Amino acid sequence: MKYKLVNFAKQLGLLxxxxxxxxxxxxxxxxxxxxxxxxxxxxxxxxxxxxxxxNQKHGLNKPAFFFSYKSETGFQWHGADNRYVDYWKGLxxxxxxKSFRTDRPVADMIIERYPNTIKLALASMFxxxxxxVPLGVLAGTNKGSxxxxxxxxxxxxxxxxxxxxxxxxxxxxxxVKLGWFAPTGSYNPEDIVLPAFTLGAxxxxxxxxxxxxxxxxxxxxxxxxxxxxxxxxxxxxxYKHVLKNGLxxxxxxxxxxxxxxxxxxxxxxxxxxxxxLGLLxxxxxxAKRDYRIVQGCVLxxxxxxxxxxxxxxxxxxxxxxxIRLS
Amino acid sequence: xxxxxYIGIFIAAVLILVAVFAPFxxxxxxxxQNLLTRYAPxxxxxxxxxxxxxxxxxxxxxxxxxxxxxxxxxxxxxSVIIGTIIGAIAGFYGGWVDxxxxxxxxxxxxxxxxxxxxxxxxxxxxAGLGKLMLALCIIGWVGYARVMRGQVLKVxxxxxxxxxxxxxxxxxxxxxxxxxxxxxxxxxxxxxxxMAGAVLSEASLSFLGLGIPPPAPSWGTMLEESRGFDxxxxxxxxxxxxxxxxxxxxxxxxxxxxxxxxxLDPKQRKR
Numbered sequence: 001m002k003y004k005l006v007n008f009a010k011q012l013g014l015l016x017x018x019x020x021x022x023x024x025x026x027x028x029x030x031x032x033x034x035x036x037x038x039x040x041x042x043x044x045x046x047x048x049x050x051x052x053x054x055n056q057k058h059g060l061n062k063p064a065f066f067f068s069y070k071s072e073t074g075f076q077w078h079g080a081d082n083r084y085v086d087y088w089k090g091l092x093x094x095x096x097x098k099s100f101r102t103d104r105p106v107a108d109m110i111i112e113r114y115p116n117t118i119k120l121a122l123a124s125m126f127x128x129x130x131x132x133v134p135l136g137v138l139a140g141t142n143k144g145s146x147x148x149x150x151x152x153x154x155x156x157x158x159x160x161x162x163x164x165x166x167x168x169x170x171x172x173x174x175x176v177k178l179g180w181f182a183p184t185g186s187y188n189p190e191d192i193v194l195p196a197f198t199l200g201a202x203x204x205x206x207x208x209x210x211x212x213x214x215x216x217x218x219x220x221x222x223x224x225x226x227x228x229x230x231x232x233x234x235x236x237x238x239y240k241h242v243l244k245n246g247l248x249x250x251x252x253x254x255x256x257x258x259x260x261x262x263x264x265x266x267x268x269x270x271x272x273x274x275x276x277l278g279l280l281x282x283x284x285x286x287a288k289r290d291y292r293i294v295q296g297c298v299l300x301x302x303x304x305x306x307x308x309x310x311x312x313x314x315x316x317x318x319x320x321x322x323i324r325l326s
Numbered sequence: 327x328x329x330x331x332y333i334g335i336f337i338a339a340v341l342i343l344v345a346v347f348a349p350f351x352x353x354x355x356x357x358x359q360n361l362l363t364r365y366a367p368x369x370x371x372x373x374x375x376x377x378x379x380x381x382x383x384x385x386x387x388x389x390x391x392x393x394x395x396x397x398x399x400x401x402x403x404x405s406v407i408i409g410t411i412i413g414a415i416a417g418f419y420g421g422w423v424d425x426x427x428x429x430x431x432x433x434x435x436x437x438x439x440x441x442x443x444x445x446x447x448x449x450x451x452x453a454g455l456g457k458l459m460l461a462l463c464i465i466g467w468v469g470y471a472r473v474m475r476g477q478v479l480k481v482x483x484x485x486x487x488x489x490x491x492x493x494x495x496x497x498x499x500x501x502x503x504x505x506x507x508x509x510x511x512x513x514x515x516x517x518x519x520x521m522a523g524a525v526l527s528e529a530s531l532s533f534l535g536l537g538i539p540p541p542a543p544s545w546g547t548m549l550e551e552s553r554g555f556d557x558x559x560x561x562x563x564x565x566x567x568x569x570x571x572x573x574x575x576x577x578x579x580x581x582x583x584x585x586x587x588x589x590l591d592p593k594q595r596k597r
Binding site for chain 1: 429430433434437438439440441442445446447449450451452522526529530533534535536546549550552553555558559562565569572573576577580
């Protein structure tokens, strides 16, 4: 028990350290903008007063960090009244600053879009499972057969084709040629189908491979022989015994992939104009040089990614005692 | 090595030749527009047709191979070098050096989704070929470093390392002359898969408008310009050829990586 607690504390410590670094990096990213944010937003022709007003309003007139070093002035200590501390203070109260352009709180904008991205990620996960489990089981139980080769080929395609190839291809077939779905948008319930397929294609390929190899591995175990010796039908053996054990690694992959999907959703959202976090980041943040929005989006996506991964590790070690003890 | 590996090597070789001899292979200037021949279908004059601005799709693809391979090779080589050095130091010295590097630094870099970090870096740094490659190296090295660390941890326990130490060899000599050559194998596999990854990342960023600015014929930019409903309806070939080029390139390097893995690891060969 003591060992468990120490281990848990260590993991938690590392998690906090990583989150702190990620937040710090994102906070300080704004310093590498060529020129400065005020000029980027107001344009080259802005008067010094306008720039000063802008910097005052967004707290950009304060020093960036606790200290600074310039070759002209040398090392300078600025104390705790700096932007880094301000951003952290805001963060701890759920304030991600205000948009440079619209003055809307970034946190509100993110809360508005976050559910859409999660919805898309979950839908694509669902589609991936729907494709991968049957295909993987079929391939695994018929190793070396035509269907196995076919599923390997499909999996390879899924892994090699990026979403910005799959997405427009689906648009071409289902929107341009067949006219079944709208090419872009997220207004009608069926609008999620094409983006979810696009985002889920790579995942379903990875999952198919995993299910296949784990089915093959489990089929060689002793308990399978026992189950067969008991006279159980092959169907029961595969679906009740093998799949249950074989799905453990799949669960991990799924959890880890939730984070990957959130990041991958950026491209998919762009292709289909899906109103999620990724589109907020690209269209409102990067395209309009609204760096506060960029900071907020990068932060929220990264932290979601980290939390999803940590949670998966926990679930995995809980599911499989061998990992817990090693 | 299986047949797919040879197919991969063949495609990669063709790509390299196309990239090197692009000026001789391209039939047109890749950036010259001709609005009179917009969306022209495939013909003897334009082998792969023309795009929305009347530019020759084949010539753009040929020059695009240059950009893709340039980014792929530079990013992979630089990432492998940085990853090897940092990973080797972590594995060889162990102790607090390893704790800081693999326990903390690796975890921080693995904590970011790679593409997101690249997007963020390019968004703040500004677009351009150099900055894009810098961003991809920053996200790329850590994968190699992790593998290298694991390898060095294993190899440093071998007898010949002890023997070298007994003979009075310095740490640097042991690391670079004795350990690295014996630890580098898995990195070769990873590098060929990483090459596919780098090509994809460049295309992704260019697709998002964060890579190489137009009119440079990056494959990602070509896809972005041709993915609209109107273009897909009027002239799908403008989209399909670059899509095919990216898919083939990525497939080729994946084939090579998988083949090398099998070749280098006899345990995998039986499966």
